[in-house]
Amino acid sequence: MKITRITTTPLLVPYKKPYHWAKGIIRGAGVVLVEVHTDDGLVGIGECVATPSAPAIEAYLNVAGDICIGRSPFENTRLMGECYHALFQALGTCSAPRYSGQVLAGLEMALWDVMGKATGRAVHELLGGAVRDEIHYFGFPQGATAQEVADEAREMAAAGCDVIYFKVGRGDALDLEIARLVRAAVGPDKRLRMDPNESWSPVRAARMLRKMSEFDIDMVEQPTNAESIAALAQVRDRSPIAIAADQLVFTPQDAYDVCREKAADMITLGLHETGGIARFRKVAHIAEAAGIDICLHGLYETGITTTAANQVGATLPNLDDGNQYMNHLLEWDIVKSPDLRLQEGRLPILRGPGLGIELDADALARAAEGHIKEVEKNG
């Protein structure tokens, strides 16, 4: 089986409501759909997040695609190495192990999808098999105000989510109000986690974590600048609350450094950081050796990434039970089946061949149109 063609399609799926986090407001999932076509008529699908823009990602993928054409998708690891070399090493830059993950993730997951379709096996089976039957996700309430966040948190807790996770770093007073109202809304038994997205200095983090302790917070994710392991280690050393590394860890080397420095109690990790499924597992195994759990990380993505993360998460003994889920933010998804809505805060491990999903042609057309309209609007 040979790869004959790789196509890329920019998509924009709008969010139901604006997504508030420490760095601003996001109104939809902008992605680039990657389709790997083979000479026996199979099509593997994946997606890249379109950051900083869809044309930027497509330019890299065009170069990567030329490397893959004529080759077997079962050379995935070797192909990814060659793509990284061509895109980021051959001309002497050698400086983008992290950004390369974002660029190549969609292509890597599409290769896994086509390998699964060719063999009639789910991706998790190709990886050695599932060690669980379902994955637990946290409830991720949104809102412009603390009350709106708390109202959604109440609904999610009632729907069966054991962990409620919310964004902070929006200003100390608002952050504390969100935590207070969410705790009041969900009661004493749910675990609360929060993410300031690097907004706090070590001193500010120490102050906020002391104040937040009143609300029985289970974990705080990447409170300090992600370029400094020392800052996170300093916060963790004094913190009454467990600390997760998020943007600190993209590569296996990052994971090793965080574990060696004892900078985090947990690592939050996404496919768009690791460059897809194979390197995700490398990072997870390093964390496992250090006795640290991995949480699935979400970005501005569609159900394609949700299912790819579900496939790799199925295989990890050290997967946490508070994983990030982003589909509820989408006004509609481009995945037609299976139904990716959470049941009691969970999704089963997907069993179909490859990633185990079928895309919705009408939704794809709407999302492609949404991207074009956005480009026209922004000139």
Ligand SMILES: [Mg+2]
């Ligand atoms: Mg985070």
